[in-house]
Amino acid sequence: MTRPPVDATVRAVLKDVLSLSDQRVAAFDDDTPLFGALPELDSMAVAGVLTEIEDRLNILIEDDEVDGEMLETFGALRRFAERKVAG
Amino acid sequence: MIHHYDWAGGREAMIRFGPATGPVVVLALPLFEEANRTRTFATGLLRQLADRGIGSVLPDLPGQNDSPVATEHAMLAGWRAAFAAAVAATGRPAHSVTIRGGSLVDHDAAVLGRWQLAPAKGEALVRELFRTAQAGGEPVEIDLNAWSDEGGPVAIAGNRVSRPLLRDMNAADCVRDGLVRMVRLETDPAVADRKVAGVPLWRQSEPGNDPALAALLADDIADWIDRCAS
Numbered sequence A: 001m002t003r004p005p006v007d008a009t010v011r012a013v014l015k016d017v018l019s020l021s022d023q024r025v026a027a028f029d030d031d032t033p034l035f036g037a038l039p040e041l042d043s044m045a046v047a048g049v050l051t052e053i054e055d056r057l058n059i060l061i062e063d064d065e066v067d068g069e070m071l072e073t074f075g076a077l078r079r080f081a082e083r084k085v086a087g
Numbered sequence B: 001m002i003h004h005y006d007w008a009g010g011r012e013a014m015i016r017f018g019p020a021t022g023p024v025v026v027l028a029l030p031l032f033e034e035a036n037r038t039r040t041f042a043t044g045l046l047r048q049l050a051d052r053g054i055g056s057v058l059p060d061l062p063g064q065n066d067s068p069v070a071t072e073h074a075m076l077a078g079w080r081a082a083f084a085a086a087v088a089a090t091g092r093p094a095h096s097v098t099i100r101g102g103s104l105v106d107h108d109a110a111v112l113g114r115w116q117l118a119p120a121k122g123e124a125l126v127r128e129l130f131r132t133a134q135a136g137g138e139p140v141e142i143d144l145n146a147w148s149d150e151g152g153p154v155a156i157a158g159n160r161v162s163r164p165l166l167r168d169m170n171a172a173d174c175v176r177d178g179l180v181r182m183v184r185l186e187t188d189p190a191v192a193d194r195k196v197a198g199v200p201l202w203r204q205s206e207p208g209n210d211p212a213l214a215a216l217l218a219d220d221i222a223d224w225i226d227r228c229a230s
Helices: A006-018 A022-026 A043-057 A074-086 B033-051 B076-090 B100-104 B122-135 B163-170 B211-229
Strands: B002-007 B010-017 B024-028 B055-059 B094-099 B113-117 B154-156 B159-161 B180-185 B194-196
Touching (some): A006 A043, A043 A074, A043 B122, B002 B076, B010 B033, B024 B076, B033 B055, B055 B076, B094 B211, B100 B113, B122 B154, B122 B163, B159 B163
Parallel strands (some): B024 B094, B094 B113, B113 B180
Antiparallel strands (some): B154 B159
């Protein structure tokens, strides 16, 4: 099974699950705030984002790994996903 | 048109689309909240099938949508019995079309073939339900392996769900034997007979639609039904 690049996958998940525009998601950088700053990303949507990231990257995220920090910025979420993919 | 079907546990509604003769598609929506997010898309898909001369029914499962059964009384065995009854009630050569968790309910149905869109393992669905509950500040406390755990229903995002249902779902998977065709989104790395472009409508917090995808899938299903008959 080949894995897509993590950065592109995390962007695509945020776009697809939160119904964001291409332009908006393409403009995300490491410092772009997510949870608490994106109105679309409420606590219910977090579950969908994380599960979709799991499916697309074929990783498993444990509940105790989910905290405010990993969702604080796009960079934090991308780095978290990269660490999981690296195992 | 709204009709009804009877099963061992009572009577449920079903909506009929298209011609009243010939092969019929019986559709199982995803489970719980995912059903609400995909209903518009799924009914669009059934209308597209009607345009291709294929009739269909969309049955309510006990404890879902407008069912008279309370959600907390929903059981996997009940869903399977009800879906099988809905198929039998058509009296026609039937094909199941199931989406996500709907692929966990067509096991007992007398269908010629099974067509699955993004079928989900029960285990993954249960994990997502728990994650949703946790995100909502109401973590679920349950031992999925302890059959002696006979506590009451657990609250998940406004639904009360029985412990036996969660345990049964956790162990359930889609049918993989016989005439089965599995279609997934191209973003999903899991194995499939075909990958199609599209967004996972079942994960979007705002219900969306994708008529172009529905048209493409209606063609795929119509072709599949032809192939099952030959």
